[in-house]
Amino acid sequence: MTTETNKPTVDTRWQSLNSDWANDKETFPMPWGKLMMWIFLLSDTFIFSIFLTGYMNVRMSATEPWPNTSEVFALTIAGQHIPLILIAIMTFVLITSSGTMALAVNYAYQGDRKKTFLLMIATALLGASFVGMQAFEWSKLIHEGVRPWGNPMGATQFGSAFFMITGFHGIHVSAGVIYLSIIANRVRKGHYEGKGYHIVEITGLYWHFVDLVWVFIFAFFYLW
Amino acid sequence: MEHVAIADQVEELHNPSSFISKYVWSQDHKVIAIQYGITAILVGLVALVLSGLMRLQLGFPESFDFIDPSSYLQFVTMHGMIMVIYLLTALLLGGFGNYLIPLMIGARDMVFPYLNMLSYWTYLLAVIVLLASFFVPGGPTGAGWTLYPPQAILDGTPGYDMGIVLMLLSLAIFIVAFTMGGLNYVTTILQARTKGMTLMRMPLSIWGIFVATILGLLAFPALLVSAIMMLFDKLLSTSFFMPAIVSMGEQLDYTGGSPILFQHLFWFFGHPEVYIVALPAFGMVSDVLAVHARKNIFGYRMMVWAIVAIGAMSFVVWAHHMYVSGMHPAFGFFFATTTLIIAVPTAIKVYNWVLTLWRGNIHLTTPMLFAIGFIFTFTHGGLTGLFLGNVVIDLPLSDTYFVVAHFHMVMGVSPILVLFAALYHWYPLITGKMFNATLGKLHFWCTFLGTYAIYLPMHYLGFLGVPRRYYAMGTTDFIPESAQTLNASITVAAILVGLAQLIFIANVIWSIFKGEKSGPNPWHATSLEWQAEQIPPAHGNWGEKLPEVHRWAYDFSVPGARDDYIPQNMSNDDVPLEPGQTLQIREEH
Numbered sequence: 001m002t003t004e005t006n007k008p009t010v011d012t013r014w015q016s017l018n019s020d021w022a023n024d025k026e027t028f029p030m031p032w033g034k035l036m037m038w039i040f041l042l043s044d045t046f047i048f049s050i051f052l053t054g055y056m057n058v059r060m061s062a063t064e065p066w067p068n069t070s071e072v073f074a075l076t077i078a079g080q081h082i083p084l085i086l087i088a089i090m091t092f093v094l095i096t097s098s099g100t101m102a103l104a105v106n107y108a109y110q111g112d113r114k115k116t117f118l119l120m121i122a123t124a125l126l127g128a129s130f131v132g133m134q135a136f137e138w139s140k141l142i143h144e145g146v147r148p149w150g151n152p153m154g155a156t157q158f159g160s161a162f163f164m165i166t167g168f169h170g171i172h173v174s175a176g177v178i179y180l181s182i183i184a185n186r187v188r189k190g191h192y193e194g195k196g197y198h199i200v201e202i203t204g205l206y207w208h209f210v211d212l213v214w215v216f217i218f219a220f221f222y223l224w
Numbered sequence: 225m226e227h228v229a230i231a232d233q234v235e236e237l238h239n240p241s242s243f244i245s246k247y248v249w250s251q252d253h254k255v256i257a258i259q260y261g262i263t264a265i266l267v268g269l270v271a272l273v274l275s276g277l278m279r280l281q282l283g284f285p286e287s288f289d290f291i292d293p294s295s296y297l298q299f300v301t302m303h304g305m306i307m308v309i310y311l312l313t314a315l316l317l318g319g320f321g322n323y324l325i326p327l328m329i330g331a332r333d334m335v336f337p338y339l340n341m342l343s344y345w346t347y348l349l350a351v352i353v354l355l356a357s358f359f360v361p362g363g364p365t366g367a368g369w370t371l372y373p374p375q376a377i378l379d380g381t382p383g384y385d386m387g388i389v390l391m392l393l394s395l396a397i398f399i400v401a402f403t404m405g406g407l408n409y410v411t412t413i414l415q416a417r418t419k420g421m422t423l424m425r426m427p428l429s430i431w432g433i434f435v436a437t438i439l440g441l442l443a444f445p446a447l448l449v450s451a452i453m454m455l456f457d458k459l460l461s462t463s464f465f466m467p468a469i470v471s472m473g474e475q476l477d478y479t480g481g482s483p484i485l486f487q488h489l490f491w492f493f494g495h496p497e498v499y500i501v502a503l504p505a506f507g508m509v510s511d512v513l514a515v516h517a518r519k520n521i522f523g524y525r526m527m528v529w530a531i532v533a534i535g536a537m538s539f540v541v542w543a544h545h546m547y548v549s550g551m552h553p554a555f556g557f558f559f560a561t562t563t564l565i566i567a568v569p570t571a572i573k574v575y576n577w578v579l580t581l582w583r584g585n586i587h588l589t590t591p592m593l594f595a596i597g598f599i600f601t602f603t604h605g606g607l608t609g610l611f612l613g614n615v616v617i618d619l620p621l622s623d624t625y626f627v628v629a630h631f632h633m634v635m636g637v638s639p640i641l642v643l644f645a646a647l648y649h650w651y652p653l654i655t656g657k658m659f660n661a662t663l664g665k666l667h668f669w670c671t672f673l674g675t676y677a678i679y680l681p682m683h684y685l686g687f688l689g690v691p692r693r694y695y696a697m698g699t700t701d702f703i704p705e706s707a708q709t710l711n712a713s714i715t716v717a718a719i720l721v722g723l724a725q726l727i728f729i730a731n732v733i734w735s736i737f738k739g740e741k742s743g744p745n746p747w748h749a750t751s752l753e754w755q756a757e758q759i760p761p762a763h764g765n766w767g768e769k770l771p772e773v774h775r776w777a778y779d780f781s782v783p784g785a786r787d788d789y790i791p792q793n794m795s796n797d798d799v800p801l802e803p804g805q806t807l808q809i810r811e812e813h
Binding site: 025026027032033036039044047050054058062063064149150155156159160168 | 336411421425441444445446448449452456464477479480492
């Protein structure tokens with residue numbers, strides 16, 4: 001851009017965008033691992049999108065009626081029949097864990113190892129309790145006779161899609177819990193002193209992604 | 225504080241010393257590339273033998289007792305799957321991607337060498353699981369490489385029990401391996417380029433590998449998910465892809481699934497897969513052509529954008545594989561249109577290759593012969609693609625030998641010719657020795673003419689209506705007797721081409737031990753990989769300092785310069801000039 005013009009024209013803006021991206025050495029100003037995590041998450045987004053698209057497709061092709069999800073996932077607590085209550089709590093727990101994770105990233109960059117460690121462990125515990133509630137939900141449905149290959153309440157694809165999608169997401173959360181615990185322990189031991197705390201943010205990226213995926217599963221599987 | 229690129233930060237290189245850490249559990253991208261390459265070529269030889277067995281049956285039916293209808297279908301399936309995934313994808317990206325990326329962009333290694341090592345060993349596991357299916361009861365699956373349900377997992381299809389399970393498992397493992405490698409390739413290309421190596425100075429090989437890897441990372445998820453869903457259908461009796469069905473007179477437990485869903489998912493992966501194989505080949509052939517024609521690649525910018533455009537378009541053409549599946553005709557119209565549009569950037573590339581040769585100083589070396597051969601086979605395969613991309617022409621030709629001829633020309637023979645061009649071209653870099661040129665040229669002419677002898681007649685078979693995947697024609701009224709004669713001649717040609725590959729293997733092995741020393745940069749190439757201090761490059765690739773790049777990769781025959789090539793890491797001030805001349809170089813290309 002020349003000094004005569006104050007406002008960049010469209011042309012020069014495109015040129016500077018172009019030169020930023022085509023720069024030598026680094027296209028994005030971030031550590032290698034962080035970019036790699038972004039690209040991995042993009043790939044993983046395709047996996048979950050295809051899971052959800054496949055589920056919607058079999059929901060349309062199923063010949064028997066689809067069960068009413070708000071009834072299937074209702075609990076009776078203290079005499080009150082509340083639809084979707086467990087799923088609501090699970091969603092709340094997972095969203096909260098995103099908050100603690102964001103705080104952990106903040107404290108990591110400030111160099112506060114203790115707070116970072118505690119917040120990461122809190123995140124992992126919230127994640128573990130999510131998985132625990134999911135196990136409860138699975139056992140409840142199994143108890144009611146829902147199986148991947150059959151379902152007393154209607155379409156057999158309901159059971160198949162439920163166990164497949166929540167199972168795949170649950171594996172992601174469990175892997176995240178392990179990942180968080182390992183990194184948190186290393187933070188506590190001071191493993192990253194001098195190397196920088198990008199790793200906490202990278203872990204956070206993964207964790208927020210798992211949360212975001214859950215929001216879509218919640219919307220498309222439970223609410224629809 | 226000035227931001228220091230990570231590639232420039234001082235870090236101690238680990239120096240592997242023991243044999244195991246150097247050559248077995250190696251984290252060096254060059255060793256991993258060779259491991260990938262050898263494994264892929266070995267498993268590719270298995271697939272080559274399988275195709276020979278298929279051809280024996282087709283050419284001389286009722287002559288071979290050991291080929292029955294079931295084993296024929298198994299040969300077809302395993303040949304297709306191995307060639308597409310375990311040979312082409314693995315050799316182009318795992319092999320050449322690994323070898324060339326760090327060297328061509330001036331990096332010391334991939335960004336995460338340990339992950340890179342894991343990628344190879346996971347790939348090897350996938351290969352072992354795949355080959356294990358030959359030894360289980362019932363043998364490997366015979367469902368065709370497309371693995372269409374419902375028949376893929378039902379009684380009556382060979383290998384419906386164990387074979388299909390191992391196939392799906394092996395594919396899932398392969399995808400994990402590819403993801404680990406692919407993340408490395410993309411991140412390395414984006415973040416670890418040396419000083420001066422802007423994206424628009426990268427050799428086209430790197431562009432091709434880069435875009436193909438992104439395609440892989442976005443397309444393989446569809447295959448992974450459909451493999452998981454089919455495994456559940458098989459092992460847990462879910463009904464994702466399985467409608468209510470009567471098999472062998474028995475009503476099965478399946479109900480309400482959608483076999484068409486599998487076709488959509490499979491081809492959402494399958495079509496980009498064509499370009500995962502083609503784009504690295506496009507890139508490497510561009511570099512081979514430029515080097516051996518001593519001329520800059522014609523229209524570099526257009527070549528780059530064509531690669532990107534083809535990559536993006538490849539995600540919206542998949543259903544042209546499904547015109548006969550009974551989908552809505554409006555879909556057919558949409559996918560035919562996108563399919564024909566993708567021919568435009570592809571044609572740009574072909575024109576640019578030809579224009580690169582135009583008035584070039586063509587050296588008919590072995591790699592150049594293979595590269596020029598590729599232009600022929602790719603054009604032929606591409607033109608038949610225009611037939612099949614149109615719904616009305618595809619309907620009668622679908623599932624005939626015309627389709628077989630088309631895709632073998634365009635994504636079988638063409639990438640293989642580029643692979644040979646690349647193997648011969650970079651052989652001196654990888655081994656430090658020169659191959660035997662006479663044997664190389666003999667190998668080329670046998671392969672090039674032989675593949676035409678195989679696939680040109682197949683187009684006629686297709687027009688006659690000979691269906692693909694049939695074990696034997698028997699007496700079929702509409703197919704004339706002469707079709708059998710043609711089939712026999714194809715088989716003879718196929719066997720000869722198969723045997724001709726022994727020339728290549730012999731040449732590679734003989735030259736490692738007895739070949740002449742190639743010396744540095746025997747082709748007088750400009751790109752960085754040839755400018756390393758040692759040939760083959762040592763661990764860490766470069767000496768004390770990373771190379772600095774001053775120009776694009778195609779400064780051949782620049783007026784005023786003494787030599788007909790200027791390496792990328794040579795600044796304008798250092799270029800040796802013709803006496804009394806000045807360097808006439810265009811700044812922007």
